[in-house]
Amino acid sequence: MAEAGTKTPRERYRTQVRAEIKKHAWEQLATTGASALSLNGIAKQMGMSGPALYRYYASRDELITELVRDAYRSLADTLAAAATTGADLGVLAHTLRAWGLEDPQRYLLIYGTPVPGYQAPEDITLISAETMAILLDACSALPTDSSATPFDAHLADHRDWADGHPAPPAVLRRALSFWTRLHGVLSLELAGHFAGMGFDPALLFAAELDELLAH
Amino acid sequence: MAEAGTKTPRERYRTQVRAEIKKHAWEQLATTGASALSLNGIAKQMGMSGPALYRYYASRDELITELVRDAYRSLADTLAAAATTGADLGVLAHTLRAWGLEDPQRYLLIYGTPVPGYQAPEDITLISAETMAILLDACSALPTDSSATPFDAHLADHRDWADGHPAPPAVLRRALSFWTRLHGVLSLELAGHFAGMGFDPALLFAAELDELLAH
DNA sequence: AAGATTTAGTTAGAGGCTATCACGAACCTT
DNA sequence: AAGGTTCGTGATAGCCTCTAACTAAATCTT
Numbered sequence: 064m065a066e067a068g069t070k071t072p073r074e075r076y077r078t079q080v081r082a083e084i085k086k087h088a089w090e091q092l093a094t095t096g097a098s099a100l101s102l103n104g105i106a107k108q109m110g111m112s113g114p115a116l117y118r119y120y121a122s123r124d125e126l127i128t129e130l131v132r133d134a135y136r137s138l139a140d141t142l143a144a145a146a147t148t149g150a151d152l153g154v155l156a157h158t159l160r161a162w163g164l165e166d167p168q169r170y171l172l173i174y175g176t177p178v179p180g181y182q183a184p185e186d187i188t189l190i191s192a193e194t195m196a197i198l199l200d201a202c203s204a205l206p207t208d209s210s211a212t213p214f215d216a217h218l219a220d221h222r223d224w225a226d227g228h229p230a231p232p233a234v235l236r237r238a239l240s241f242w243t244r245l246h247g248v249l250s251l252e253l254a255g256h257f258a259g260m261g262f263d264p265a266l267l268f269a270a271e272l273d274e275l276l277a278h
Numbered sequence: 279m280a281e282a283g284t285k286t287p288r289e290r291y292r293t294q295v296r297a298e299i300k301k302h303a304w305e306q307l308a309t310t311g312a313s314a315l316s317l318n319g320i321a322k323q324m325g326m327s328g329p330a331l332y333r334y335y336a337s338r339d340e341l342i343t344e345l346v347r348d349a350y351r352s353l354a355d356t357l358a359a360a361a362t363t364g365a366d367l368g369v370l371a372h373t374l375r376a377w378g379l380e381d382p383q384r385y386l387l388i389y390g391t392p393v394p395g396y397q398a399p400e401d402i403t404l405i406s407a408e409t410m411a412i413l414l415d416a417c418s419a420l421p422t423d424s425s426a427t428p429f430d431a432h433l434a435d436h437r438d439w440a441d442g443h444p445a446p447p448a449v450l451r452r453a454l455s456f457w458t459r460l461h462g463v464l465s466l467e468l469a470g471h472f473a474g475m476g477f478d479p480a481l482l483f484a485a486e487l488d489e490l491l492a493h
Numbered sequence: 494a495a496g497a498t499t500t501a502g503t504t505a506g507a508g509g510c511t512a513t514c515a516c517g518a519a520c521c522t523t
Numbered sequence: 524a525a526g527g528t529t530c531g532t533g534a535t536a537g538c539c540t541c542t543a544a545c546t547a548a549a550t551c552t553t
Binding site: 496508514516518521 | 524525526527528529530531532533535536537538539540542543544545546547549552553
């Protein structure tokens with residue numbers, strides 16, 4: 064395995080440079096936001112001239128797409144790791160919030176303002192489906208004491224997104240609520256909308272989570 | 279009044295050009311997103327050379343800030359108009375969603391990804407407070423049958439953001455839930471995250487709203 | 494080991510953008 | 524009609540993305 068994984072020196076150098084480029088890209092993203100991310104700037108930080116980066120990323124768009132992919136991957140892996148250690152929905156929620164706080168711009172790269180024309184490559188939507196599966200599993204573990212709503216009936220007929228997951232409609236609905244509500248509090252916190260308001264965002268998050276788990 | 283409002287012809291021309299610039303800016307925003315908004319492009323659309331626009335807006339940032347201000351203003355006015363015609367929380371929620379769907383990028387200009395360093399001018403935060411006041415009024419009209427939570431106690435001590443509004447903590451909490459939950463569903467819909475999922479976003483929104491009003 | 498080939502990095506440059514400046518032209522005031 | 528103010532222009536600096544041609548180095552082949 065140590066032999067199979069070790070490619071030619073050139074390939075190793077290449078992947079290492081690509082990694083270093085991404086490292087600087089994440090720094091720029093965190094400090095200046097995605098719209099100000101500059102290949103030229105990264106090149107200068109790495110001590111080489113602008114066009115050199117185009118050996119590693121065909122375009123600025125391709126680099127950003129890879130950042131998006133890595134963000135989805137990181138989120139899916141983080142939640143999966145928590146889930147395999149027996150985390151329930153509550154722990155999963157706090158794992159999500161911690162992941163978001165770790166790098167708000169990374170969260171917003173996924174869930175923030177999209178570029179109107181942009182369509183993510185299919186492999187990224189697959190990672191997104193992984194995350195959804197983790198969420199559905201966790202929701203299945205909870206008792207479904209709530210009664211069936213009209214929306215449940217709609218979901219029973221429109222469950223393609225569950226991708227074969229055997230969860231009943233009530234569980235699908237709980238998963239959607241979980242997703243949308245936590246995103247609601249978390250995204251507003253990460254975007255700074257609670258900044259001057261005085262209360263503790265962590266407590267609001269916990270309160271929303273409590274109410275989510277109580278029903 | 280018709281005389282007081284009519285300034286000098288030059289001033290009228292000036293405000294009219296500024297309005298035309300903004301009109302094109304909104305179009306660009308809707309089609310290409312805020313990051314691709316270009317003063318140069320707007321100038322060409324208007325049949326004049328690039329630097330001419332700097333007579334009307336000192337910088338690209340200033341134009342965007344004005345778009346942000348107008349977006350906040352439009353949202354506040356839209357909700358206020360609904361509220362004065364006796365709209366309850368449910369109607370207010372659908373008014374919010376309709377406003378968002380009318381121009382998703384306008385909604386995301388307020389609630390989407392912020393640029394890290396940016397701090398909105400104070401008059402914008404005041405408009406935001408207006409919106410919050412409308413929300414608090416509407417929440418006050420509802421019966422507060424829910425019991426006091428630990429978070430209520432925290433809110434009782436951190437209610438600066440309510441800006442003198444006499445609503446009790448339970449109402450504050452309901453207003454926050456209203457805001458964060460509706461933003462959760464709506465922002466995900468506007469950002470296109472429900473796109474390939476099959477279900478009807480309107481029904482999910484309505485379901486979330488129902489649950490919000492039921493407790 | 495020597496030559497052939499692939500690859501990394503360079504500079505130059507086209508075309509876009511924001512933004513400043515100096516200049517002429519239009520306009521309103523007096 | 525003379526004055527100052529304002530508008531729009533072209534020129535320019537300094538960013539940016541991205542392409543192209545070229546050099547130098549590392550790797551592969553024989």
